[in-house]
Amino acid sequence: MLRRYILLNTNKFVNCRHVSQSMLQSTVDEKSGIATVTMNKPPVNSLNLEFLDEINTQLNKLQKDKIRGMILTSGLQKVFCAGLDITEFYNPNPDRLAKFWTVLQDTWLSLYMASFPTVAVINGHSPAGGCLFAMSCDYRVMVGPKYTIGLNETKLGIVAPKWFQDTMVAVIGQRKAEVSLTTGKMYTTDEALQVGLIDESLPDADSALKKGTQFLNNFQRISPWAFKMTKDISRQPTVQWLIDNKQKDLDFVLKFMQSPDVQKSLGLYLQSLKK
Numbered sequence: 001m002l003r004r005y006i007l008l009n010t011n012k013f014v015n016c017r018h019v020s021q022s023m024l025q026s027t028v029d030e031k032s033g034i035a036t037v038t039m040n041k042p043p044v045n046s047l048n049l050e051f052l053d054e055i056n057t058q059l060n061k062l063q064k065d066k067i068r069g070m071i072l073t074s075g076l077q078k079v080f081c082a083g084l085d086i087t088e089f090y091n092p093n094p095d096r097l098a099k100f101w102t103v104l105q106d107t108w109l110s111l112y113m114a115s116f117p118t119v120a121v122i123n124g125h126s127p128a129g130g131c132l133f134a135m136s137c138d139y140r141v142m143v144g145p146k147y148t149i150g151l152n153e154t155k156l157g158i159v160a161p162k163w164f165q166d167t168m169v170a171v172i173g174q175r176k177a178e179v180s181l182t183t184g185k186m187y188t189t190d191e192a193l194q195v196g197l198i199d200e201s202l203p204d205a206d207s208a209l210k211k212g213t214q215f216l217n218n219f220q221r222i223s224p225w226a227f228k229m230t231k232d233i234s235r236q237p238t239v240q241w242l243i244d245n246k247q248k249d250l251d252f253v254l255k256f257m258q259s260p261d262v263q264k265s266l267g268l269y270l271q272s273l274k275k
C-alpha cells in the first residue's frame, strides 16, 4: 500500500508518495505526477543482476501507475552510474551471466520505450552502461563541469553491443558515434554538450533537477497517447534489432565474455580500477 511521506530531496521538501526504498528510491510528486527515481548503490551504482532487476521492476510499476514523467538520477556524490558491474563478467557463472544479460536487455527495452517522458539528471560520472541509461532517456541534463560521460568499452578491451551503438547513433549521429565508440571517448560535460550527447549543462544538482522538471512540464498539455505513439515511431528502428535478436545477442555475449582474451583484458582493467 502507498504511504504518504514528506521527503527530503536535494534540500527541498516535496509532497510525494513513497514507492520503494532500497538500492533505488522512487518518489512520485502527487501534484505533477512526476517520479524521481534515485539510484543509490554505493560506491558507484554499478549495475549487477539484482540492481538491474530492481530498476526494471520499478520502471514497469511506474508504467502501470500511469505516472506523467520520470527523472532518473543518482544519490551518490560524484557518480551517476559506473555502468555494468564488471564483476558480473569476470570469471562468470554462465547461468548467472545469462540471467544478468537478459535482465539488462529487458531493462533497456523498458527504459528506452517507457510510455512516459524521461529525463536523466546526470549528477556524476557516467561511463558505458551509465551512458547507455542516460542516452535512453528522452532528455539529458548534466551537472558540469567536472564529470564525464561516454561509451568507453573499447578501452576495456570489449565491444559495445549493436544496440548500445545504435542508441548512441540515434543521439549524436553515425559519424560522431563511430569516432566516439571506436576511441572509447569519455566526454567532459562541455564536450558532451557540444556533440549533442547531453541537452543541457547546469552548475549544480539542484538547478539540473529543476531543468529536468521544466522539461517534463512541457508534457502537461500533451496527450500521453500522442506522446507515446510519437516516441514509438521515432524509436522503433533502434529497438527492433534487439527485439528480433535477443537470443542471438545473448549467445554472442556468453561466448565473447568467456573467451580467454576478453577475460585477460577484464582482469587487467579490474586491477587498474582497484589501484
Ligand SMILES: CCCCCCCCCCCC/C=C/CC(=O)SCCNC(=O)CCNC(=O)[C@H](O)C(C)(C)COP(=O)(O)OP(=O)(O)OC[C@H]1O[C@@H](n2cnc3c(N)ncnc32)[C@H](O)[C@@H]1OP(=O)(O)O
Residues within 6 Å of the ligand: 043, 044, 046, 078, 079, 081, 082, 083, 084, 085, 086, 087, 125, 127, 128, 129, 130, 152, 153, 156, 158, 159, 160, 161, 162, 252, 253, 256, 270, 273, 274, 275
Ligand atoms: C558481430 C560482432 C558483435 C559484437 C558484439 C559484442 C558483444 C559483447 C558484449 C559485451 C558488452 C559489455 C558491455 C559493457 C558495458 C559496461 O558498462 S562495462 C563497465 C564499464 N565501466 C567503467 O569502465 C567504469 C569504471 N569505473 C570508473 O571509471 C570509476 O570507478 C568512476 C569514474 C565511475 C568512479 O570513480 P571513483 O569515484 O574514483 O571510484 P573508484 O575508486 O574508481 O571505484 C570505487 C570502487 O568501485 C569499483 N568499480 C568501479 N566501477 C565499477 C564497475 N563498473 N563494476 C564493478 N566495480 C566497479 C572499483 O573497482 C572500486 O572498488 P574497490 O573499492 O577498490 O574495491
